Amino acid sequence: MDTLNGVSGFDKATFTEAHLQEPPVSIRLHPLKSGSIEMNTYGTVPWCAWGRYLHERPSFTLDPLLHAGAYYVQEASSMFLHSMVQHLFPNATQLKVLDLCAAPGGKSTLLAAALDTSCLILSNEVIRSRCSILEENIVKWGYPNQWITSNDPKDFGAIEGYFDLIVVDAPCSGSGLFRKESLALNHWTDNNVSLCSGRQKRILADIWNSLKENGVLIYATCSYSPQENEEVLDWLATEFSATTIPIPTDAYPGIVVSESDNHSMMGYRFFPDKIKGEGFFIAAVRKTQATNPLKYPKTKTAAENKGVLLLKDKLQPDAWSCMENAEGITALSSAHRQDYELLKQQLYFRKVGVSIGAITSKEWIPHHETALSIARSHDIPQVEVNKETALRFLKKEALESLQLTKGWYLVCYKGLALGWIKALGNRINNYLPKNQRIRMELPSELNNEE
Numbered sequence: 366m367d368t369l370n371g372v373s374g375f376d377k378a379t380f381t382e383a384h385l386q387e388p389p390v391s392i393r394l395h396p397l398k399s400g401s402i403e404m405n406t407y408g409t410v411p412w413c414a415w416g417r418y419l420h421e422r423p424s425f426t427l428d429p430l431l432h433a434g435a436y437y438v439q440e441a442s443s444m445f446l447h448s449m450v451q452h453l454f455p456n457a458t459q460l461k462v463l464d465l466c467a468a469p470g471g472k473s474t475l476l477a478a479a480l481d482t483s484c485l486i487l488s489n490e491v492i493r494s495r496c497s498i499l500e501e502n503i504v505k506w507g508y509p510n511q512w513i514t515s516n517d518p519k520d521f522g523a524i525e526g527y528f529d530l531i532v533v534d535a536p537c538s539g540s541g542l543f544r545k546e547s548l549a550l551n552h553w554t555d556n557n558v559s560l561c562s563g564r565q566k567r568i569l570a571d572i573w574n575s576l577k578e579n580g581v582l583i584y585a586t587c588s589y590s591p592q593e594n595e596e597v598l599d600w601l602a603t604e605f606s607a608t609t610i611p612i613p614t615d616a617y618p619g620i621v622v623s624e625s626d627n628h629s630m631m632g633y634r635f636f637p638d639k640i641k642g643e644g645f646f647i648a649a650v651r652k653t654q655a656t657n658p659l660k661y662p663k664t665k666t667a668a669e670n671k672g673v674l675l676l677k678d679k680l681q682p683d684a685w686s687c688m689e690n691a692e693g694i695t696a697l698s699s700a701h702r703q704d705y706e707l708l709k710q711q712l713y714f715r716k717v718g719v720s721i722g723a724i725t726s727k728e729w730i731p732h733h734e735t736a737l738s739i740a741r742s743h744d745i746p747q748v749e750v751n752k753e754t755a756l757r758f759l760k761k762e763a764l765e766s767l768q769l770t771k772g773w774y775l776v777c778y779k780g781l782a783l784g785w786i787k788a789l790g791n792r793i794n795n796y797l798p799k800n801q802r803i804r805m806e807l808p809s810e811l812n813n814e815e
């Protein structure tokens with residue numbers, strides 16, 4: 366902790382005291398799905414209208430609304446990204462956005478909620494084993510304009526001058542999480558800080574070319590170390606043409622504004638003794654370097670077949686463009702089709718638009734993504750269930766108690782879809798993806814709940 370002496374805003378006595386307290390619990394509500402949440406909240410996160418503090422940490426896994434995407438569990442400091450995006454891009458449409466280090470999806474889902482749905486958001490995660498949780502969270506959040514790639518930062522270098530906004534929530538030494546995750550403390554060393562700082566610079570160098578001229582880079586860490594924060598910004602301003610972007614914080618006493626030594630790059634520091642949240646650093650930088658935007662390839666998209674047209678009524682009317690692959694049909698906004706053709710030349714996509722499923726000679730076999738998508742048609746048959754049945758569905762159990770005529774249904778809890786079932790007359794098949802099922806035992810008192 367003594368290594369933090371001299372860091373702007375660091376006060377050893379109050380900082381130590383804060384680390385003896387339990388961290389606050391907070392969630393961020395989904396703008397379109399959170400109407401039926403009944404949680405014991407006690408206030409809004411000052412810099413994010415969708416952020417709420419909770420009195421205590423419930424068993425989130427046993428709340429079907431979490432699985433429906435009604436909210437995302439996120440620590441409060443990092444929600445400052447919301448305030449920044451609103452300040453930097455008020456009422457913006459059609460932005461191209463990259464969230465470079467996206468898993469498990471906190472910043473990504475925040476970006477989807479904060480930006481207009483005409484924007485294209487790429488959520489990238491280089492570590493393949495972390496892509497599944499990212500995908501699960503993004504599918505629950507349900508925005509068809511949010512796609513997933515799994516690429517190394519250097520793969521983005523070839524996409525010259527493309528992105529209006531790049532968020533780099535960099536891998537870091539994690540000192541800001543000491544209170545929340547005691548394991549972070551075990552892994553923290555001076556040497557690790559230096560290694561992280563080097564890696565952070567390499568990541569920024571790798572993606573810099575893909576940012577537009579006048580585009581914005583938002584850089585964040587959950588570290589207190591100047592080596593990983595202000596010094597990285599100074600390095601960026603020395604190596605490339607970049608200027609700092611001040612963000613108003615007058616309304617939020619407790620956020621510490623810092624300036625780097627050489628280029629006066631401004632950063633925003635969050636200390637757990639000064640605000641209700643964990644340690645966090647965030648800064649916005651404008652690229653002032655001339656960059657030639659990449660030209661879109663002239664591509665002809667394949668003519669849409671009958672099956673594709675049939676599937677369009679599974680989504681709300683919009684200008685959809687459909688693609689067929691081995692797994693079925695994917696719909697993406699027509700406005701983003703050329704982006705896909707351009708980006709697929711460089712990037713490995715895990716999710717594009719919304720998968721609507723496959724069509725056989727007999728029927729439509731819906732994809733799980735459609736159930737949770739905010740773009741899904743409202744005219745699809747649904748069955749509303751109580752909490753116990755919702756949790757049994759989420760455990761991927763058979764739902765014998767439901768009396769349904771044959772066909773496909775959305776299973777809904779408090780009006781929000783959780784996934785698909787198919788009633789066959791004598792039994793009901795549960796189509797929740799196996800890897801997303803709840804593994805914990807359900808408490809016995811659930812049997813009496815409505």
Ligand code: SAM
Binds near residue numbers: 535568
């Ligand atoms: N943005 C995420 C969120 O809000 O949920 C948290 C991101 S976490 C701080 C940093 C991420 O960077 C991790 O998912 C990690 O897998 C990824 N990462 C690790 N090494 C990386 C590298 N060399 N380049 C890019 N990303 C990396």
